[in-house]
Amino acid sequence: MMKKLTLAMAIATLSTATIAKEEAEVMHWWTSGGESAAIKVLADSYEAKGGKWKDSAVAGGSNARSAAINRMIGGSPPTAALFNTSQQYRELIAEGMLNNIDKVALANNWDDILPQPTLNAIKVDGHFYAAPVNIHMPGWFWYSKKAFEKSGIEKEPQTAQELFAALDKLKAAGYIPLALGGQEWQENLLFATVLSNIGGKQIYMDVLGKRDEKTLNSEAFRNVVDTFLKLKPYVDAGSPGRNWNDTTSLVINNKAGIQVMGDWAKGEFTQANKVADIDYGCFPGLGDDSLYIVGGDVFVFPKTDDKQQVAAQQNLVKSMLSPATQIAFNNLKGSIPVRTDIDVSAMDVCAQKGAAILRVAERQIPDGSMLMEEYRYGTLKDAITEVWNGQNMTTDQAVTILAHSLRD
């Protein structure tokens, strides 16, 4: 009797020992230096809670997303897959290919602690389908303090007029006034920044969200397009095709004055041992109530009935959104925490500016990719790059091309 019991106990301990460690396979595209350091924070945080993190990195965002989708269709999905906070995964939700994470979301009050644009992007029909891990703002202004000083610019421009005045001064002093990498997505990012700063919230939402014909033909939108085109003479001849980080180093090396780029540019400054507010400056827009474009990254969780995998998915979400992980992860990623209820005083000046704005709901607007399907957004980007690079492009032509690209 005793012998049998020991045997049973031995078997029981053995079998629990083999299944105790739940394994989570995570697909992502964070492969560059800073990014892989950041994802390691997420991995460590999950492993500290007893899980086993299986890293599946695929270089390149669209490659990684297609690989994840292909594996879902093929029937061997990863535990979690990285997407942008956008409409990229809407179709997957509609086809019932994702698990919801309502349990964790409701337990942690996501409705109250996440910014509205992010909530709108992850919540479909009352269910939470994605775990946001960060907030990226794609339209920061980065500038060289030295270039500003040498050109006699005393303060950060607050209005469009002041911006153009500053660009003129930079030009006169022999700097590249506006550093832009002439690739489609960077041109799009500049356009979105102009749209939010010059057009304001209403125009921004009507143009990208509603794609409203009346707004597209309005004087206000025409003014936005006009301002966008007026920036072109301030860009240097080497712009077309240039990578964003090569463009940032123009500002780092004090060859250029201003670059409009996402907050990930901060990593480049940090790597070059430059300090915010001393070597370089950052401002999220023109004026004290400028809008904050909310972008970012989320993890989605492919459909599975395997209890252990579901548990792994829930635990991943918990560990990713814990306050300490959020701070450590976002410090490395250059973004800001997605939760508005945690203390960010340990972060740098630019991140703190961003986090402060994130507490004001009226100043937040969603990134274009959250407002329309990916294919439509792509068509808009094509139009923007066509307009920006067109020779002798008039404002009226540009408005027509952009409006055409947004029609249904």
Next chain:
Amino acid sequence: MEWLRVRRHIQRNMLAYIAVIPMALTVFIAYMGTMFWSVRLSLTSSRILPKYDFVGFAQYERLFETSRWVTSLENLVIIAFLFLIICFVLGFLLSVFIDQKIKAESFFRTVFLFPYAMSFIVTGLVWQWIFNPQLGIQSTMRNLGWETFTFDWIVNPNMVLYTVVIAAVWQGSGLVMALLLAGLRGIDEDLWKATKIDGIPTWRVYLSIILPMLRPMIITTVVLLSISIIKMYDVVVAMTMGGPGIASEVPAKFIMDNLFERGNIGIATAASTVLLTTVLCLIAPFIYSNYIKKSR
């Protein structure tokens, strides 16, 4: 009677037929099958995931309203025209040059063929640097003291296509040389002696006698080059990313971007169907005149 002959033929070549089966299955299922599947998908409203509804030619209509697609088709025609002619002339001249029984022939042959052996993703980057006004030729000349020297084709929407053609020719002409050289080596020495006796100038022999004799080689070359034009993708991605703006877009890049980056299967398959049809129309006469007609 006829049927008996067929049966005897099959029996005699049984092993050969069995050996061909795996390849034939691969071709029919993997190649032809996916081709028909793509055509089918181009008639649906598929976005990220394949759907099997039927929307007629809506995707094609949208495709030809997209200025980026129309531009890439125009670019393809310009590239094809220049690339074929320059590549062919250059490759032919190179092969004639090597055929002159020069010293260190194998060295030159390797040098000329070398570009073809390298990936464009790698060499395209080098070309990008060479053409880049702030890193390449322009800045070098300016640093040497020629202050007004300008060579900014790669950032000029009107000229950028020619930089792509230059890089592509650099890669492709070595292949033309190798193929034509093999053809030249197959020409009988006696023919040269005979033309020498008749006193025909060498250039005339090449143009009027040798070139026509190289016909099969030339057709192979043209087909290979044409395929590489249709497939052209890596060189553009490495050099210009289709820019400035959409000035150097090519159809293959349009398809890849829509398929993978934008989750727009419908329009991507419509575009590839258009390409497939174009290729079939271009190659069909060649195939007809060279294989089908001959066997009759």
